[in-house]
């Protein structure tokens with residue numbers, strides 16, 4: 001089927017999301033809470049576009065029938081700009097947000113105020129999704145409404161956390177701090193001993209990660225592959 | 239044989255209905271067989287402010303109804319009214335000063351009501367299935383079993399019933415979508431979350447007529463092809479949960495629920511789920527998340543929940559009041575239902591009328607009644623001889639309607655057209671002592687706490703709106719604030735993920751639309767004309783009007799009233815917090831509002 005995105009004919013399979021089809025056709029739509037492979041959240045709303053004159057989030061809206069999509073109409077610019085103006089006050093220390101706000105001409109409304117305890121987090125919840133997808137569910141969104149936060153249960157040390165840092169990796173604004181120093185990783189109020197490959201010294205992850213994945217030999221996959229090849233070679237040459 | 243109905247709805251219970259009931263039982267216990275009455279404990283009869291309410295009905299159409307009955311009145315009621323049919327004027331409702339009315343139907347609070355959803359509430363003992371059956375209960379189910387899915391859908395289409403939970407979505411269309419789905423199992427969910435502050439009709443129906451809700455669910459199940467239902471009941475509603483729980487048991491015993499219902503081959507069962515405790519949990523998809531045991535946060539739509547719902551199966555969710563209308567439609571026919579109401583909104587609507595109106599309570603009226611009739615005929619006008627100012631309908635998603643629009647006919651489309659909403663039927667009447675900026679701020683504040691906080695426009699938009707409104711209320715309003723509010727509102731309406739965020743700005747927009755001058759007074763003159771925002775206003779006693787009764791000086795919690803009896807009193811502006819205690823009670827209405835000056839004194 002064919003959808004017209006910014007007046008360009010784009011072919012799609014029913015069920016594909018607008019961002020995917022747009023990206024394939026070289027049309028860029030900004031996203032924050034969207035991460036390929038994680039289930040769609042659709043909460044940050046910077047990806048809004050106009051679909052048959054209705055404002056929809058492009059990251060989770062599926063194309064089912066031919067339609068007309070505008071990713072840069074005046075209305076889209078206005079809504080997206082406002083969204084970024086709001087996010088700028090939620091995450092005043094985020095460069096990503098500041099850049100986007102500038103690029104998409106977020107209006108400068110003097111009456112908007114910075115949120116209490118604001119830093120870089122935009123509360124999109126991608127980290128929570130990533131943690132869940134990897135089977136740990138160590139972090140969650142807590143509270144609701146304007147008091148919503150992301151954190152470990154009771155802001156305490158979480159037993160479920162294995163220090164893998166996936167949350168930090170998916171975070172669109174670099175809000176989650178992970179520090180690797182002197183063989184120790186600090187994340188979510190917790191410290192993890194780091195393990196390095198006993199042969200080449202490459203970082204393998206935290207002790208807890210290895211334990212969870214049942215890796216006992218402390219070798220990186222390259223070195224382990226090399227060992228296996230060596231063993232086969234020895235057997236064959238006997 | 240006479241029947242005595244003692245209202246045991248939540249409000250009457252709080253006013254001592256249980257004691258009245260047991261006294262009456264005792265007083266009547268020894269009566270002679272020919273006058274021995276049946277005594278019934280009923281659900282809420284609506285006129286909560288005048289409770290406990292006792293109705294003594296004969297076998298025909300006649301009744302005598304007493305209000306604000308006390309334990310100590312029981313003996314007299316038994317001896318005079320029950321035994322001899324004599325009226326006790328003291329306990330009657332008085333239309334005019336000296337005109338007691340005997341029958342409920344002569345009481346202006348009841349006389350223009352039309353009861354469908356509340357048809358049994360107050361007239362049956364909710365714990366007694368026989369009472370429900372005696373008033374035609376489960377006849378709708380029997381007819382639905384005969385008609386089958388398509389037949390039921392046709393009746394529903396004819397009825398034109400629209401959902402009473404807020405959005406006003408046509409019920410037949412929702413059921414049709416459910417019926418078309420090929421996935422099984424399918425679920426029927428009753429939304430009894432009732433989170434709108436001020437609304438209590440759904441609780442009253444669940445408490446006072448639980449079988450009508452269950453019967454409604456059964457009929458929906460026949461139409462959709464479902465065998466399992468859930469009743470999601472607000473956590474605080476202990477009575478409602480108990481009443482529904484009992485009714486489910488009774489219905490099962492009597493063969494109306496469970497396997498092979500009335501030997502028709504159709505099976506359906508339902509269970510109760512306790513609510514998650516936030517306003518947003520009442521939103522259709524958040525409610526399903528909550529039933530699944532997750533945090534109650536709304537889902538992205540499409541797909542609609544009637545296609546992909548509970549555990550990803552087709553799920554039809556209806557509001558309590560919607561479901562309570564359904565048995566009537568099946569029993570009396572969709573056409574009969576459609577004769578009531580307006581072109582686009584058929585039937586009746588229950589309103590919970592509260593606030594500054596003389597007679598508060600639950601009223602069920604035909605769609606299309608004017609606001610004026612509701613507030614002035616049924617509600618009896620404004621309390622304490624004050625001025626009507628606005629009526630807020632639809633709770634946090636609704637809006638405020640001003641005096642000039644009292645002739646508006648209340649239905650789904652009219653209210654939406656004028657920036658308010660039907661919502662669940664909350665109706666708060668306000669007089670000239672309400673500040674409309676503060677009202678808007680109250681609702682925004684409520685939603686800041688009660689939304690899920692998941693999507694940017696709602697969470698951040700509400701936060702910013704609350705900030706600006708607080709600034710205005712506290713005298714720091716600026717030029718351009720209204721434009722900023724409107725700008726934020728537009729984005730919320732267009733881009734929020736669920737209906738909470740999309741309608742959250744209605745209280746703000748409607749008050750700006752109809753009460754812009756009041757906003758301007760706050761922003762530019764730093765004055766709150768209603769005398770609510772304490773940083774901007776202070777009370778003064780008009781020396782011309784004051785008779786020196788001194789009531790204000792005893793009432794003032796801040797001890798701000800100075801003076802001596804028989805001479806005009808004076809208010810110390812430094813101390814006055816504009817709490818309104820004196821103004822509410824002053825018999826001469828001598829308390830006037832003035833602008834508070836820079837140093838806390840009046841100008």
Ligand SMILES: Cc1cc2nc3c(=O)[nH]c(=O)nc-3n(C[C@H](O)[C@H](O)[C@H](O)COP(=O)(O)O)c2cc1C
Nearest residue numbers: 401402403429431432433520522556557560737738
């Ligand atoms: C924030 C929010 C809160 C809601 N709360 C309720 C509620 O407490 N009770 C209810 O029946 N519907 C509520 N609704 C409406 C439901 O989403 C849904 O439309 C309704 O239950 C469907 O039933 P109906 O078609 O019979 O009205 C709410 C909607 C929103 C957006």
Ligand code: SF4
Nearest residue numbers: 690692693696736739
């Ligand atoms: S609009 Fe508000 S309540 Fe609805 S999903 Fe967004 S944050 Fe939650």
Ligand code: FES
Nearest residue numbers: 042044045047059
């Ligand atoms: S990227 Fe689409 S809503 Fe966040």
